[in-house]
Amino acid sequence: MKYNVNEKGYYGDFGGAYIPEMLYPNVEELRQNYLKVMAEASFQEEFQELLKEYVGRPTPLYFAKRLSAKYNTKIYLKREDLCHTGAHKVNNTIGQILMAKRLDKNRIIAETGAGQHGVATATVCALMGLECIVYMGEIDIKRQAPNVARMKMLGATVVPATSGSKTLKDATNEAIRDWINNPTNTHYIIGSVVGPHPYPDMVARFQSVISQEIKNQLQKKENREAPDYVIACVGGGSNAAGAYYHYLDTPEVGIIAVEAAGKGVQTGESAATSALGKTGIIHGSKTLLMQTPDGQITEPYSISAGLDYPGVGPMHAHLYASGRGEFISVTDEDAMQAGLELCKLEGIIPAIETSHALAIFKTRTFKPDAIVVVNLSGRGDKDLNTYIDYFKL
Amino acid sequence: MTRIDKKLQEKKTLLSIYFTAGYPKLEDTVPILEMLESNGVDMVEIGLPFSDPLADGSTIQASSTQALKNGMSTQKLFEQLEGIREKISMPLILMGYFNPVLQYGVENFCKKCEEIGIDGVILPDLPLAEYQEHYQTIFEKYGLANIFLITPQTSEARIKELDAASKGFIYMVSSASVTGSKQGFGVEQTSYFNRIAALKLKKPQLVGFGITNKETFQTATKHAKGAIIGSAFIKMLTETGVSGISSFVKGIR
Ligand SMILES: Cc1ncc(COP(=O)(O)O)c(C=O)c1O
Numbered sequence: 001m002k003y004n005v006n007e008k009g010y011y012g013d014f015g016g017a018y019i020p021e022m023l024y025p026n027v028e029e030l031r032q033n034y035l036k037v038m039a040e041a042s043f044q045e046e047f048q049e050l051l052k053e054y055v056g057r058p059t060p061l062y063f064a065k066r067l068s069a070k071y072n073t074k075i076y077l078k079r080e081d082l083c084h085t086g087a088h089k090v091n092n093t094i095g096q097i098l099m100a101k102r103l104d105k106n107r108i109i110a111e112t113g114a115g116q117h118g119v120a121t122a123t124v125c126a127l128m129g130l131e132c133i134v135y136m137g138e139i140d141i142k143r144q145a146p147n148v149a150r151m152k153m154l155g156a157t158v159v160p161a162t163s164g165s166k167t168l169k170d171a172t173n174e175a176i177r178d179w180i181n182n183p184t185n186t187h188y189i190i191g192s193v194v195g196p197h198p199y200p201d202m203v204a205r206f207q208s209v210i211s212q213e214i215k216n217q218l219q220k221k222e223n224r225e226a227p228d229y230v231i232a233c234v235g236g237g238s239n240a241a242g243a244y245y246h247y248l249d250t251p252e253v254g255i256i257a258v259e260a261a262g263k264g265v266q267t268g269e270s271a272a273t274s275a276l277g278k279t280g281i282i283h284g285s286k287t288l289l290m291q292t293p294d295g296q297i298t299e300p301y302s303i304s305a306g307l308d309y310p311g312v313g314p315m316h317a318h319l320y321a322s323g324r325g326e327f328i329s330v331t332d333e334d335a336m337q338a339g340l341e342l343c344k345l346e347g348i349i350p351a352i353e354t355s356h357a358l359a360i361f362k363t364r365t366f367k368p369d370a371i372v373v374v375n376l377s378g379r380g381d382k383d384l385n386t387y388i389d390y391f392k393l
Numbered sequence: 394m395t396r397i398d399k400k401l402q403e404k405k406t407l408l409s410i411y412f413t414a415g416y417p418k419l420e421d422t423v424p425i426l427e428m429l430e431s432n433g434v435d436m437v438e439i440g441l442p443f444s445d446p447l448a449d450g451s452t453i454q455a456s457s458t459q460a461l462k463n464g465m466s467t468q469k470l471f472e473q474l475e476g477i478r479e480k481i482s483m484p485l486i487l488m489g490y491f492n493p494v495l496q497y498g499v500e501n502f503c504k505k506c507e508e509i510g511i512d513g514v515i516l517p518d519l520p521l522a523e524y525q526e527h528y529q530t531i532f533e534k535y536g537l538a539n540i541f542l543i544t545p546q547t548s549e550a551r552i553k554e555l556d557a558a559s560k561g562f563i564y565m566v567s568s569a570s571v572t573g574s575k576q577g578f579g580v581e582q583t584s585y586f587n588r589i590a591a592l593k594l595k596k597p598q599l600v601g602f603g604i605t606n607k608e609t610f611q612t613a614t615k616h617a618k619g620a621i622i623g624s625a626f627i628k629m630l631t632e633t634g635v636s637g638i639s640s641f642v643k644g645i646r
């Protein structure tokens with residue numbers, strides 16, 4: 001349990017719950033109940049059933065033959081893109097909607113960047129018949145239009161966040177303000193391993209099904225549970241947390257986190273938090289974040305809405321600070337090319353977030369017999385407009 | 394006795410004003426303080442602007458954004474307040490979010506407050522547990538009062554804890570909302586005010602959030618020791634500027 005959360009809600013020096021008193025009753029209620037609820041047999045039964053029958057789990061662990069040949073190593077893709085709604089986000093929203101029901105909440109709020117978490121939240125709200133309000137940055141509403149339409153079709157209300165950089169950070173601020181204004185009947189479904197304790201841990205546990213399945217699947221395919229490397233993109237870090245979870249304390253497994261460098265780490269238009277960030281407080285958590293020397297949070301930039309966030313979850317801050325994880329950043333350009341390459345080589349159109357993780361093979365070599373698992377966090381349907389504009393398709 | 398405690402012992406209802414440092418203009422901070430004091434305001438909360446004020450509604454968000462654009466920072470505010478005790482005698486409280494304090498360095502921050510004559514701080518996102526475990530000894534070393542919030546949802550057990558931990562007074566948030574969003578007080582608020590009054594807490598309470606005029610000020614202070622006006626004051630500054638301060642204060646009591 002060296003790299004997982006401790007009983008006080010910290011990963012090393014990172015985490016905690018830096019929240020205004022207005023949020024205390026809700027966050028405390030969650031903290032006191034989440035492990036108990038998740039341990040209930042009836043909860044697990046319902047959760048597992050929905051993951052299987054509704055989400056379509058287990059997702060395949062696919063050996064990418066042509067990609068492997070090109071980069072002379074053994075690459076497996078964990079196909080979270082095949083989840084219902086098109087990304088890993090739904091693992092968490094299924095878990096949290098069941099949690100919300102057990103806590104007797106009938107109104108659900110969420111923030112979203114790429115819109116994947118918003119869609120996944122709207123989906124489970126439709127499934128359970130609960131009211132759903134999704135906050136989304138005005139800029140993201142434009143660049144992820146298909147997901148906005150999907151949320152509306154699913155019955156959610158999409159509220160534009162018009163403050164600050166008008167992206168994920170600001171949508172999160174608005175969701176938190178909504179929760180302050182609605183303190184009794186509302187559950188906030190945070191979409192990544194960010195926010196005050198217990199959110200990072202709860203979301204990581206819901207996403208941990210990813211590495212649980214990788215273990216089982218590798219055992220069958222390679223006769224071993226542990227790969228040599230697990231690679232994932234990190235926005236807030238939920239798909240990464242899920243892919244690393246059961247390997248955190250297995251030092252033989254190399255953990256590689258890929259962040260968005262935007263136009264380049266030093267251009268001022270970047271979201272590479274580990275390279276550019278310092279310890280501070282964002283959205284209720286002590287973690288690494290991009291900020292001015294005065295402690296004002298800076299506006300990030302990435303072509304990928306889901307990675308366009310100035311912080312990372314506290315688990316990742318700890319993986320970075322302790323050296324357990326290797327952190328790499330990838331530019332818009334390299335990510336877009338890697339995304340296109342996966343289309344051509346494997347017939348899979350990845351989300352632009354995921355394309356960042358795939359770009360690692362351009363800069364980092366692996367031994368020919370190394371087993372490298374890349375978490376394919378989502379599919380690229382939502383990004384078609386961006387791909388079309390970028391490649392003039 | 395501290396300046397805050399002395400003020401709280403005065404036999405009158407206290408009016409405290411929140412404003413964002415460096416707003417509307419960067420150099421308005423000290424003139425605003427002087428005008429508030431000369432118009433009989435009892436105490437102030439000087440807002441340290443933050444890029445992401447989670448507990449604030451649109452008025453304070455906008456004033457914070459403008460103040461930061463004007464060039465306000467923790468460093469700048471301390472420069473402006475250098476020598477302030479030659480001009481101002483009422484208690485001065487800094488109110489802001491924890492990250493800028495953390496970046497300034499908690500110890501440096503507290504030390505600087507002591508040097509300048511800042512009496513207390515309100516840091517809504519530094520909760521009790523984190524404060525007690527990591528920072529209390531530093532705040533106390535420099536005699537800086539840390540004032541805690543309670544809300545209508547705060548349990549009685551926790552109110553007791555916050556009452557014991559809070560220095561000076563308790564900041565009683567009037568309703569479940571961010572700053573500046575509720576209009577007027579209904580039965581929900583008055584029953585909450587009565588409930589808290591009946592608890593006979595050790596620390597006096599100042600009510601904040603939603604105090605906009607004479608009427609809400611009077612309702613809030615029927616039981617509480619005083620009340621804090623923030624968004625309504627900032628709205629006035631936006632519309633009228635610093636010249637409106639005198640008539641604003643006279644309109645409240
Ligand atoms: C497909 C996909 N991958 C990754 C992310 C980034 O989030 P996280 O770092 O929490 O996995 C998103 C977020 O929207 C996403 O849609």
